[in-house]
Amino acid sequence: MSQPDIVALREYLGPELKDRTISDARHTVSLTDIIQYSCLTGRSCDLSGRSVLLATSGQLLSALAMIELDGIARRLLLCPPDLDWDRLQVLLEQADIDTIVTDRPLHRSSAGKYIVIGVDLPERPAMGSEVDRATEWLMLTSGTSGLPKIVRHTLDGLAGAIIAEGPARNRNATWATFYDIRRYGGLQIFLRAVIGGGSMVLSEPGEAVAAHVARLRAGGVTHISGTPSHWRKLLMSGASANFSPDYVRLSGEIADQAVLDGLAGAFPRASIGHAYASTEAGVVFSVDDGREGFPAHLIGQSHTGVEMKVVDGSLRIRSRRTARSYVGTDAPPLADTEGFVDTGDMVELRGERYHFVGRRGGIINIGGLKVHPEEVEAVINRHASVQMSRARSRRSPITGAIVVADVILANGTDAERHETIRTEILGRCKDCLAAWKVPAVIRFVERLDVTAAGKLARADA
């Protein structure tokens, strides 16, 4: 029996909206009649009530399986592409997985342990399974070291911000993201495309920026999202010249004024918003006024059902969009006794606006004085010749640590100007920052690593 109060993803894919597609670099799949077809292959099996790991080589098959299995499976664990088998095996135990949906050959040790179902482009008629439950969506945190945590969401919570904006807002949009949709930031964009009645162009790992932008243009992308690091990379590439989206969104890292201004210059037609969200805290808010930070009046009860407070400098969130819990034996509580999730993101009130200053765990301690690398980077990035920077800790026999900075200069910067630029950057840092926060050494580098989750790689984070 179908339960009327459960809305599954497939219910946003009615036949009344024509010409909806989802594509990657090789395939384009129509979303208009997708629910009449199945992407599952091989041993035909009802996945109703199953706890499923979704482990596909590319994003497209994951997207199709998410649509097919939401409302059917008990659990859906989204596996990002870079997870090795040893770590995955531990996570499968913790998540109580009994079924694996994959297009890859499985590791020997999994034989017999799980039901394995193949997945391919949707060319077989659907079995017509009925939506009879609210599937638990399990995602992995994007922590850089150790085993990721498993976070449990519901579609209702994941889509909270999208539903709150109203269905009409981005109708007929074609969405794209630099993220992988098997991570929180990318999944948000996939859900925006599906729930909002739009289409989507997926990213491809390792694809050159120019080729990616060519696909975005060919696919008619109107709405696009990425981290500030993704966007800086695009701005540096010069490939943005012929691309003209309506909406540009940043999330996942601090959007500083330099990157917001850079995007406003590169995309004069676009509205530019930076969103604050995390795998655990869900989507909290987005800011569309083109300025870094967020208005102080957002703190406290909000009409969108998201409550924010600042305790000991870090932002705490209570809302129906936060994850429900961590999953696994001995999983720590996700929220405090009042239901607030501590984001670990440190904020500072300056005038009428809160500014993000960095992660609690990323603080550099210089002889007892503290600095967030992000606040140093925000100052350095304001220099017109700087494309991107990373401040980091370097050990010191005298103060324990000092701040040093690695800087990427704009293409075509004359090498003879390096010393002048170095002096100018140091001068700005001295004007804006306390003495111990000024980088002791500034190195000019060709590139800075970005993690699989699209964030600037920080060895000490």
Next chain:
Amino acid sequence: MSVKSKIFSAMKQIAEEQKVTLPPLEDDLSLNETGFDSLAFAILVARLEDEVGVDPFTVAEDAAFPSTLGEFVRAYENVPA
């Protein structure tokens, strides 16, 4: 350029950045009298490590930090680069 002149040149640069007036740089000048605070010395040691490839105060765990400019320079001269 000798290690000693590299050290002096880095010190002058930092003194300029930190708005510190350096006294004449002589071997028996006490490091306290240079006007450098611990942050300025931390910057100096970091930059010298980049320039001469060694940080003598981290290499030897038990190294006592020098008290005069002459001792400071010798710490660098005595480490095989």
